Amino acid sequence: MDKRTKILYGILLAGAVIAPFVGGYPLFLMSALCFALFACAFNLLIGFTGLLSFGHAMFFGMAAYFCGHAAKVWGLTPELAVLIGTAGAAAMGYLVGWLAVRRQGIYFAMVTLALSQMVYFICVQAPFTGAEDGLQNVPRGKAFGLINLQSTPHDPLFGVIPVSDDIVMYYFVLALFLLGFGVIYRAIYSPFGQVLKSIRENEPRALSLGYDVDKYKLMAFVLSAALAxxxxxxxxxxxxxxxxxxxxxxxxxxxxxxxxxxxxxxxLGPVLGATTIITMQNYLAGFGSWVTIIMGVTFVVCVLAFRRGIVGEIAYRLKR
Amino acid sequence: MSTDYILETQHLTKEFRGFTAVDGVNLKIVRGSIHALIGPNGAGKTTVFNLLTKFLPVTAGRIIYNGRDITAEKPAQIARRGVIRSFQISAVFPHLTVMENVRVALQRKLGTSFHFWKSDASLTHLNDRAMQLLDEVDLTRFADIETVALPYGRKRALEIATTLAVDPELMLLDEPTQGMGHEDVGRVVELIRKVSANRSVLMVEHNMSVVANLCDTITVLARGAVLAEGPYAEVSKNPQVLEAYVGSSEMEIV
Structure with missing residues (x-):
């Protein structure tokens, strides 16, 4: 990491830390962070391994149910509930990945889509998901049994700055986001990441150099599913x-x-992309179903004007 | 005294839905030799490569490498035994740097390739070896550029450096000089001669002057079967071989 990048990361981190005190709604910020992590996990597959999964919602959504169930029904603390969600998604990722990595390109995408549709219909029917109603009133509980994340008045910070439960929860989410982001960052710049990139670049060649590409793809898939x-x-x-x-x-x-x-x-592309989409969905909510159309147009314009994506395009311009 | 063969096929056959692409081929590659596989288009040369490296499953027959039957093994296993192939089109990793291309091949032996929690700084000690290999193919000054920017001939040279990085016992080269200008052909031929010093090479090649001055033994395939085998002088006078090539402009039998 060069100096400029370090400074950029520093600024972003500082921004994330002060965000709720400078006008960012904690609930909005949390949702942006969650989707940013989701997109980063997805990017590990499509951007660094060359695999297009079209069923990643099954890991995101099922982990939400697992975690919600653990917190609500079993009454576990939030960090344990998150752990259960993550582990559950990883296990699902192993099964789905094991089936999907045998196929390439569009067939891989179709296998993941088909399996995620199956998961969806199981969720519609299964008792523990609450079907159409969903799983409501999931309690946040006390992190590590100590820090209450929910609806108790907190003492103002330094005696002056008011701290709501949402703000405390925001920092809990931010901490875990940073952990997940760190894992992805490390994986990308690791010996494993090098092999993934070579598979993305030229799979038959990676295979002919003696890399068992299916195993690497499966590992990447499980990591991605777990973080999603x-x-x-x-x-x-x-x-x-x-x-x-x-x-x-x-x-x-x-x-x-x-x-x-x-x-x-x-x-950073997925982080920015997720934040942009969530911002649009939030602030354009007044337009009702027009939001979908506005987003669609934005997407088409982006793909046509800079197909590398926002961050990809900036990086490309800087490099030239 | 019996000859030492590094690779042998016994009645190697590949059928695609009734069409026999490779028909009972018996190949014997002498250890330390450069062996050419030639033949008109569609003779099954690349299919043989795909069978030897198990990129395609074998319909019938056996593949014996270093005295061991490897017919049932997987591509990555065969590669780890030291049989490394190249491809007809250049096989590089375009968006990695030239040096990283070679290093990816080197890092396999470290056994840390699944370690996603380790920094890639743990690979920097391989840089020197990677640079040495790049030096062998005269690419040192391109080390830090993105591979996609290399001219075609250089990409093929990089491919050879990458192959050497895994220290193969048997190199399978699929048309290493295809699509190259005169100078590049000369450079690649010298390179192959140099790297074949203590290993065996099986190559598919259309350029007969390359075959004539590089290869010890030549096997001619036609319609999936072996038509002739022997040194160049002998094979090039074989009436059956000449007949198979009649009307084909690709081959100038001298």
Missing amino acids: GMAGALKALSVGAASLTDVSWQMSGEVVLMTLLGGMGTI
């Missing part, structure tokens, strides 16, 4: 609900859109 699950689990805790929207194919499509918009194969 972590994002879904955090989302369930921050909004206090898990619903069918989280496992729907539209959600799988949205994460593709976020990643492409921000720039696939870049580190």
Whole structure:
């Protein structure tokens, strides 16, 4: 990492830390972070391994249910509930990946889509998801049994700055986001990441050099599924609900859109892409169903004008 | 005294839905030799490569490498045994740097390739070896550029450096001089001669002057079957071989 990049990361981190005190609604910020992590996890596959999964909502959504169930029914602390969501998504990722990595290109995408549709219909029927109603009133509980994330008045910070429960929850989400982002960053710049990139670049060649490419793809798939699950689990805790929207194919499509918009194969692209989409959905909510059309147009314009995505395009311009 | 063969095929056959692409081929590659596989278009040369490296499953027959039957093994396993192939089109990793291309091949032996929690700084000690290999193919000054920017001939040279990085016992080269200008052909031929010093090479090649001055043994394939085998002087006078090539402008039998 060169100096300029370090400074950029420093600024972004500082921005994220002070965001709720300079006008950012904590609930909005949390949701942006969750989707940013989701998109980063997805990007590990499409941007660094060359695999287009069209069913990633199954990991995001199922982890939301797992986490919600653990927090609400079993009464576990939030960090354990998130862990259960993440582990559940990883296990699902292993099964789905094991089946999907045997196929390439569009067939890979179709296998993931088909399996995620199956998961969706199981969620519609299964008792523990609450079907159309979803899993409501998921409690945030006390992090590590100590820090209450929910609805108790907190003492003002330094005696003057008011701290709501949402702000405390925001920092919980931010901490876990940073952990997930760190894992992805490390994986991309690791010996494993080098092999993934070589598979993305030329799979038969990687195979002919003696790399068992299916095993590497499976490992990447499980990592990606686990972190997508972590994002879904955090989302369930921050909004206090898990619903069918989280496992729907539209959600799988949205994460593709976020990643492409921000720039696939870049580190910060998915973060920016997710933030942009969430911002649009939030602030344009007044337009009702026109939001979809505005987003569609934005997406088309972006793909036509800078197909590397926002961050990809900036990086390209800087390099020249 | 029996000859030492590094690779042998026994009645190697590949059928695609009733069409026999490779028909009972018996190949014997002498250890330390450069062996050419030639033949008209569609003779099954690349299919043989795909079978030897298990990129395609074998319909019938056996592949024996270093005295061991490897017919049932997977592509990555065969590669780890030291049989490394190249491809007809250049096989590089276009968006990695030239040096990283070679390093990816080197890092496999470290056994840390699944370690996603380790920094890639743990690979920097391989840089020197990678640079050495690049030096062998005269690419040192391109080390830090993105591979996609290399001219075609250089990409093929890089491919050879990458192949050497895994220290193969048997190199399978699929048309290493295809699509190259005169100078590049000369450079690649010298390169192949140099790197074949203590290993065996099986190559598919259309350029007969390359075959004539580089290869020890030549196997001619036609319609999936072996038509002739022997040194260049002998094979090039074989009436059956001449007949198979009649009307084909690709081959100038001298």
